[in-house]
Each structure stands twice: as C-alpha cells, then as structure tokens.
Amino acid sequence: MGTANPLAIPMGGVNPRNNLFSLLQTANRAGLVSEAEVQNIQVKILDLLKDVIISFTSNQSSSVTEETAQNLLRSIIYCLDFYCMKMDDQPTLIQTLQSADIKDIYKEGLELLGLYVEETKKLCRRVKAEKLATGLIAYNTTIDKAIPDFFSGYDIRFQAHDSTADIDIDYPLMFDDMNIKGILYIRQYLEKLSLENAFCRLFTPKDIEYLLKSYGRTYHIRYEDYLLNICEIVLTNAICSKMLDNPASKIIISPAEGSMLKGDLNRAAPEELPSIIKRAANKMIAELSITEPAIIDYVHRYEAELLARLKSALQHDTLSKLVITTAVSNTPEMTFDPGKKMDNHRFRLLVQRVLNCTEPSEKAGIIMTNITSVTDFIDILKADCLFDDEYLTLFEQLGDLEISVLLRIVFCEELRAAGSLEDAVAGLSKGYIDWKDQLIMFLQNISPYRLKTIAALIESQESGQ
Amino acid sequence: MWEIAAFTRDLASIEEQTAVSAILETNLKAQKYGLALSEKDAREIMASRNYVLKSLGRVELGIDVINKIISVFCTSPYINQSDYTVIINDLVEGFYYMKNETRDKVDDDDLIALMKKYFDDRCHGSVELLLNRELGTLARYIREGRL
Numbered sequence A: 001m002g003t004a005n006p007l008a009i010p011m012g013g014v015n016p017r018n019n020l021f022s023l024l025q026t027a028n029r030a031g032l033v034s035e036a037e038v039q040n041i042q043v044k045i046l047d048l049l050k051d052v053i054i055s056f057t058s059n060q061s062s063s064v065t066e067e068t069a070q071n072l073l074r075s076i077i078y079c080l081d082f083y084c085m086k087m088d089d090q091p092t093l094i095q096t097l098q099s100a101d102i103k104d105i106y107k108e109g110l111e112l113l114g115l116y117v118e119e120t121k122k123l124c125r126r127v128k129a130e131k132l133a134t135g136l137i138a139y140n141t142t143i144d145k146a147i148p149d150f151f152s153g154y155d156i157r158f159q160a161h162d163s164t165a166d167i168d169i170d171y172p173l174m175f176d177d178m179n180i181k182g183i184l185y186i187r188q189y190l191e192k193l194s195l196e197n198a199f200c201r202l203f204t205p206k207d208i209e210y211l212l213k214s215y216g217r218t219y220h221i222r223y224e225d226y227l228l229n230i231c232e233i234v235l236t237n238a239i240c241s242k243m244l245d246n247p248a249s250k251i252i253i254s255p256a257e258g259s260m261l262k263g264d265l266n267r268a269a270p271e272e273l274p275s276i277i278k279r280a281a282n283k284m285i286a287e288l289s290i291t292e293p294a295i296i297d298y299v300h301r302y303e304a305e306l307l308a309r310l311k312s313a314l315q316h317d318t319l320s321k322l323v324i325t326t327a328v329s330n331t332p333e334m335t336f337d338p339g340k341k342m343d344n345h346r347f348r349l350l351v352q353r354v355l356n357c358t359e360p361s362e363k364a365g366i367i368m369t370n371i372t373s374v375t376d377f378i379d380i381l382k383a384d385c386l387f388d389d390e391y392l393t394l395f396e397q398l399g400d401l402e403i404s405v406l407l408r409i410v411f412c413e414e415l416r417a418a419g420s421l422e423d424a425v426a427g428l429s430k431g432y433i434d435w436k437d438q439l440i441m442f443l444q445n446i447s448p449y450r451l452k453t454i455a456a457l458i459e460s461q462e463s464g465q
Numbered sequence B: 001m002w003e004i005a006a007f008t009r010d011l012a013s014i015e016e017q018t019a020v021s022a023i024l025e026t027n028l029k030a031q032k033y034g035l036a037l038s039e040k041d042a043r044e045i046m047a048s049r050n051y052v053l054k055s056l057g058r059v060e061l062g063i064d065v066i067n068k069i070i071s072v073f074c075t076s077p078y079i080n081q082s083d084y085t086v087i088i089n090d091l092v093e094g095f096y097y098m099k100n101e102t103r104d105k106v107d108d109d110d111l112i113a114l115m116k117k118y119f120d121d122r123c124h125g126s127v128e129l130l131l132n133r134e135l136g137t138l139a140r141y142i143r144e145g146r147l
Helices: A020-029 A035-056 A066-086 A090-099 A102-129 A137-153 A182-200 A205-219 A230-243 A255-267 A270-287 A293-315 A344-356 A360-370 A374-382 A389-395 A400-410 A412-417 A421-427 A434-445 A448-464 B004-024 B027-033 B039-056 B064-073 B081-101 B108-122 B127-143
Strands: A063-065 B058-060
Touching: A020 A035, A020 A066, A020 A090, A035 A063, A035 A066, A035 A102, A063 A066, A063 B081, A066 A102, A066 B004, A066 B058, A090 A102, A102 A137, A102 A182, A137 A182, A182 A230, A182 A293, A205 A230, A230 A255, A230 A270, A230 A293, A255 A293, A255 A360, A270 A293, A344 A360, A344 A374, A360 A389, A374 A400, A374 A434, A389 A434, A400 A412, A400 A434, A400 A448, A412 A421, A421 A434, A421 A448, B004 B039, B004 B064, B039 B058, B039 B064, B039 B081, B058 B081, B064 B081, B064 B108, B081 B108, B081 B127, B108 B127
Parallel strands: none
Antiparallel strands: A063 B058
16 A cells, blocks of 8 residues: 655645545546446445444444535545545555555545644644734634634544534635635644744734724724734735835834825836836845745735735725825824934925925825924925925824924924913914914814823923923 | 435445345344245335435435344234335334434434334334324434433
8 A cells, every 4th residue: 555654745745636536537537447446436435434424423323414424425535635635646546546445545544634633733832822912803812712622623533624613713814725624724724824923023013013003093993803814914014115115124104105105106107016016025025034935925926916906096096095004193203303404405306306296195295204304394394395285284294292393493482472382372373474374273273182292292392401 | 526415326226236135134034023025125125215315314324224123123013024015114214204303312223122112012013103193202302301
C-alpha cells in the first residue's frame, strides 16, 4: 500500500486535485480503471458505510435516516479524499485504490486526519496567543470561543466534512474559501487569520484602534458590534497613506490628507490607477521590511480589489468611506513647530499651489501638510490665496492647541483686555481684514465646551511663560 | 457520485441476490414452526422493504432487520404459512415507522422484542391492532421517556 508519512508531507500541504471522485473519473476516462472496478470501489465504500452506521449507533441500529446516512457517507468520503490529497503521486494512488482494501485506506485517512486536527489545534492556540488587542466582538469571540468550540464538537469518524459543527465563525476574512469543508476549512481560516494578524502587528495597536473608531464614526456605527475585517481597513489605509508619501507605518490619515488624496486620484487617468496602487503597495512592503512571501502575496492579491473599490469610490465621490480619515480630534496635537519657518521661495511656490486649487478641502490639505510654523500659517492667511468659506475649512483642520497658539498671536490685545477667552470672542466684531473676520466667525460658532478647552490651553501657555 | 439515495439504489441490484439468499437462510429456523419463504417471497419482502425505506426516508445497508424480525416472529403462534409473507412485510413497515416516530431512541432489538410482545399478548396476532393501536401509544411513551 502507498505510504503516507505525515512527517514527510508539509503541514497543510494537500493537493486538492487528488480527490477520490475526480481521480476515479480521470482514471476511468484514461482507461486505467474500468467501470467494473469503479463499481467495486463503490460497493466497498457501501460496506464501509454499513460499519460506520453500526459504530454511529453504537451497534444498536442497522438503519438510520437518509440525512444521517448522507452525512456519514460524506464523512467517509472526506477521509478518503483526505488520504488522496495527502498523496502527491497520482499513479501510485490509483494503483492503491484498485488493489488495497478501502477499509485500510479509510483507516489511514482517519489517522492522517487525526494528526492534521492536532496540528490545527496547535495553530489555533498560537493564533489565540498572538491575537490583536481590539474591541471588535466578532474577532474576539471567533478566536476565543467559536473555533475552540469547533474542536470540541468535531468528530472525524462521523462528521469529518462538517465545518460548522454548531458554531458560528462570524469574523470575516479578507479572502475566505467557503468551498472547502471540515478541518481543511478551519485550517485555511486560521492560516489566513494568522497572516492578517501578522500584517496588522506591523502597526501600533493604538493606531489600529483609533482607525477602527474612526471607521465607526464614518459609518455612524459602533464598530465593535459589526462584522468588519481589521486587516482590510488597515491595509487600505496603509496603501493609500503611502500614495500620500507618508511613512509606511502611518495608517492615520487626516481629513486634509484625505482631500489631497482625492484630488490626486481624481487628476490621475483611470489607466494609471493600477500602477499607482502597485507602486504604493510595493513601497509599503519595502519600507515595512515585509519578507514573508505569504503576506506579500496577500497584499498583492488585495490590489485588484482595492482598484475596483477605488474606481467606484472616485466615481461616486465616496472616497471618504473607503479611505478612513480621522475625525477632528479634541486632544491636543501640535502641528506648529515654533522653530521652523519656510524660506521665501518655497512659500511663494506653496501660495501658487494653493491658488491653483479650486476645492476648499484640497487647499486646506495642502496648507496643513506643508506649513509647520504659526508664522508661516499667519502669512498664508494674509497671502490672499483663500477666499470666504475656504478659511473656515482650513480653521476646521486645526486642533485646540494650534488654535490657542494662533489666538495668542492674532488677538493678543483683545485677550489681554477681556477677562476670559469667551468674553474676548463675544466682544470681537468684524471689520477686520478678511481672514480675521473669518477667524472670528469660526470662533463664534464653535461649541462652548471647545472654547473652554482652548481657553485652558491659552492659560497654561500664559502661566508657562 | 456520492448521493446516498442514488448510491444505494444503483447498487441495490448487485446486492439483491446476496440478500435473497440470506433471507432464505431464515427458513432453517422458521421451518421448525411450519413456516418457509420461497425465493419469490424473499424478493417480494426485499422489494417491499426497499419501498418502505424510500418512502420513510431511511437507509439500511444489509438486511439485518428483516432477518431479526423473521427470526423473532416465526415463533409466534399467530402466524400461518398462508399469511407469513404479508405479515412480515407489515411488521417490517411498522418497524421502520417506529424508528422514525421514536427518533431512533430505541434500539432495533428492543423494538422488535416489544413488537413481538404486543403482537402476541395484546393484539393476539392482529397486525392491524399492533400497527394502528399499540405502536402509536408505544411511540409516544418512548418519545416522552416513559419507557
């Protein structure tokens, strides 16, 4: 009989072409196996089913319902298929099927399956130990409960083909193969989940959680309750962030950057999109030093899907639903670097670039990603490259800390004269130059709570002097 | 290729002769009670059994149930040669009906023993009474765990 040494065969290595039915069919067509021999194999399998029925009913019944018999037969075939799939040499396999006792092949298939189950359990434990820290319920319950429960209920003698075994594997993978069954399905699920987790571990847990929260805000959902794939969200943002020439590890994209990306992609010809995506993906892979071929393949496999989704998003102006940008955060994040001022030449180029744009959000994006000092920021406001609502769009990109720094400079006298920022803002009247009027309008429309936060920041800066 | 109904049907003819021979072997015991089945009777019992299995959505490989029923009931004082085949067919049908009604909660030997007991003691050889009165109640008791 053909040897099937499980130690010699790479774990997970199965040849899906080698299943019993296709083998017999191919061999029959090639004249290697006659119709009578095929029928003989079927008779032997029926005999095996009889034994399995007796075993299933603990020798208490020789008949079962058709549904039960069908499942038991499927389980037997799964074992026989597993044996065939583990054998790479087709001619030897066909010879074995012709000459050996099917019960012996089944027994060996059962042993191989048993070993495979044990190896898959180890993989399950590893995935559980290395899982991502996230609040996503489906992710956690699938890894902590559903898959371990699967092993508790999985009986290779009677339901080898059953992938569900009364469990719900809710967490969706990026590329799940629902055509395979039984332990092979669970194995591919865990292997892919492991790959996805490995990719996500290249980014900080804090960033991933922040990204998921932003996803929830974008779709007005509590992300924890939904069946989302973490890797897909992270990978989409990672590739798109690379399109913006950000560091590869940066998956947090600001609204301003989102606008810039939208502008860039809309200006690109549709036939350029595949190469834009590929270039960004390759840069990301190189910069993150991803060397695992399986992860690289996974990323490249996603490119086609991302292309389709990008095209649709650009067509329907829904890029913000695909590339998740962070909400304006009230936690102080300082963009202004006090020491850094732009040279005149670069400043003039920047002004020209802003003037060449028509979209307010794109203008704001260009300014926010290129300006690093408050002095340059004020100079840009004075440069007459923004008009009307464009100022408001820009001011909305600023964090509380940046606003507080700006106000201390722009409304220095007014703040000193008034008792509090709130009083100063209430007392400000228009009649200033355009950008100051716009800043007043912006301040007079923000929430009292936010104004209070900015006031506290101003106070702490004053007392720090 | 691996659908159970087609699988068992396609191979039924291969197994039929073996099954018929096995049924005829029951004559060794049954003849002591004045009962015997011909080859034609055996084929009729097989055909009837296959029809019942199909209509009740059950599968049995082999003919253990037929042989057990014959072996147990041939000792009944209420079965004559003239109605032997008909009674066996009715009992086989009743048996599989009961397996479904009790959701396979009772094993084959216990069920056959109960049927024999009711057939002889309560129904005095009436298959109609056994099938229509006794087995219905029995099924309910078994489902409710009272037996």
